[in-house]
Amino acid sequence: MTRASYSSGDVIADRRAGYAKALAADGEFAAAADLMSQALELVPHWAAGWDVLGDYHDRHGDVAAAISAWRHLEALDDAGVFGARLKLAVHGAGPAGTGTAVSYVEALFDQYASKFESSLVGKLGYRVPEMLDGLLAAEMTALGIERFERGLDLGCGTGLMGARMRTKVGYLEGIDISAAMIAETARKGIYDRLDKLELVAALSARRADADLMTAADVFIYCGDLKPVLAALVPALRPGGLVAFSLEAHDGEEAVFLRPSLRYAHGIKATRDVLVVAGLEILRFQTVVLRLDRGAPINGMLVVARKPPVDVSAANDGADGDVAA
Numbered sequence: 001m002t003r004a005s006y007s008s009g010d011v012i013a014d015r016r017a018g019y020a021k022a023l024a025a026d027g028e029f030a031a032a033a034d035l036m037s038q039a040l041e042l043v044p045h046w047a048a049g050w051d052v053l054g055d056y057h058d059r060h061g062d063v064a065a066a067i068s069a070w071r072h073l074e075a076l077d078d079a080g081v082f083g084a085r086l087k088l089a090v091h092g093a094g095p096a097g098t099g100t101a102v103s104y105v106e107a108l109f110d111q112y113a114s115k116f117e118s119s120l121v122g123k124l125g126y127r128v129p130e131m132l133d134g135l136l137a138a139e140m141t142a143l144g145i146e147r148f149e150r151g152l153d154l155g156c157g158t159g160l161m162g163a164r165m166r167t168k169v170g171y172l173e174g175i176d177i178s179a180a181m182i183a184e185t186a187r188k189g190i191y192d193r194l195d196k197l198e199l200v201a202a203l204s205a206r207r208a209d210a211d212l213m214t215a216a217d218v219f220i221y222c223g224d225l226k227p228v229l230a231a232l233v234p235a236l237r238p239g240g241l242v243a244f245s246l247e248a249h250d251g252e253e254a255v256f257l258r259p260s261l262r263y264a265h266g267i268k269a270t271r272d273v274l275v276v277a278g279l280e281i282l283r284f285q286t287v288v289l290r291l292d293r294g295a296p297i298n299g300m301l302v303v304a305r306k307p308p309v310d311v312s313a314a315n316d317g318a319d320g321d322v323a324a
């Protein structure tokens with residue numbers, strides 16, 4: 001699915017929107033909003049136009065007008081491609097959901113795919129795959145693991161994490177909700193198998209066959225970790241590892257939605273939720289993940305393990321059953 005067209009279908013409205021965009025580029029957000037409102041008088045059902053109008057109002061600091069625009073957007077965008085629910089929640093004008101806004105994330109990355117690497121790695125200093133790979137390598141050495149049999153890269157994107165995992169994994173699968181991201185990575189031939197799937201749904205349908213899972217910069221779109229881990233842990237082999245990153249905050253809240261429309265997770269709450277989900281935390285680091293509008297984004301890198309089956313205990317139990 002690609003993001004809805006930014007053409008309104010009306011030549012005059014498009015022209016006004018074009019002038020508005022030029023004004024916004026010069027920081028003239030109030031004037032841009034004014035012109036965009038005029039464009040929307042001609043095409044009141046143009047969802048993308050309401051999205052842009054909300055953004056101009058927001059940047060101008062007129063939150064009430066931005067909320068009004070996003071409410072129009074919400075009414076027009078049943079699928080949630082434009083993320084109106086998230087925008088309203090961030091501005092205190094709607095329930096703060098804690099789950100993945102699947103259509104929004106899909107459309108976001110469909111639109112972003114062709115410039116993902118130049119933007120994130122080139123301009124924003126994104127190094128999560130490299131850092132997670134380093135942490136994983138250290139843990140492999142500590143545990144005496146030479147190679148994983150079956151790896152699953154959740155939210156594989158353009159394959160930056162997969163490229164790092166490739167030498168460590170026999171059979172490597174990637175899944176992602178965005179068809180355009182999958183198409184970018186398919187060209188590189190990194191993965192043995194690629195599927196366009198939502199990760200919680202995909203994990204819920206699997207048996208415990210992966211001995212490594214990775215999710216670099218992915219759970220920041222999923223919000224509450226409980227449903228993610230409830231699906232992930234059963235799909236991991238006993239003794240299997242999972243390595244992932246999160247954006248971090250220091251507060252008490254388990255998770256909250258940031259103005260960036262990404263979720264930040266609490267450090268203590270994350271440790272607790274991992275343990276409750278039945279994982280052992282092997283490595284836990286707080287790091288700078290990347291920059292966002294010039295500011296560092298603090299985050300967590302985690303390597304955790306599903307406890308191996310205790311064979312001797314299992315045998316003891318079996319013997320006991322027979323004796324009884």
Ligand SMILES: C[S@@+](CC[C@H](N)C(=O)[O-])C[C@H]1O[C@@H](n2cnc3c(N)ncnc32)[C@H](O)[C@@H]1O
Nearest residue numbers: 109155156157160176177178198199216217221
């Ligand atoms: C910031 S990119 C990171 C891509 C890659 N892991 C990397 O490190 O370069 C996040 C990716 O996660 C995917 N994604 C986010 N939420 C998802 C979900 N619930 N199910 C599947 N993919 C998801 C997005 O489509 C996007 O490709």
